[in-house]
Amino acid sequence: MSDHEPPRIAVSVDVAVFTERDGRPMVVLIERGNEPYEGSWALPGGFVEIDEDLPDAASRELAEETGLEVPPSALIQVGAYGAPERDPRMRVISVLHWAFVPGLTDPVGGSDAAASRLVPLEEALSGHFELAFDHPIVLRDAVAAAGL
Secondary structure: OOOOOOOEEEEEEEEEEEEEOOOEEEEEEEEEOOOOOOEEEEOEEEOOOOOOHHHHHHHHHHHHOOOOOOOOHHHHEEEEOOOOOOOOOOOOEEEEEEEEEEOOOOOOOOHHHEEEEEHHHHHHOOOOOOOOOOOOHHHHHHHHHOOO
């Protein structure tokens, strides 16, 4: 790489979708169907297409991996995560979004998600679910942003 070429960096989105069931806050998680972290749980998300805005990518990835339709306008951007080793495949910067959706239907795994489910937030934060990437940090930040 010359001094004039920018580094190759991928951009992704992560989505924390919250709802409430029986008075308990819940979060949508997916079980990863592919490496890296195959079999681990994660927030829905994925790579941004070259012609997509960030909220559009977040809405698309959420629908592909969970079957849940949340419009881009309902997603609130929290921040970006760019630690050099956060993704073992390559340098990836991810932008986190969150939404609270009352009466959310049950998610269904799709695309590269082997499964998807609503998980009690307390359980997701407890370490019971082995969250992939830096998603323990990302989820805590989404919870703080949402005021949950």
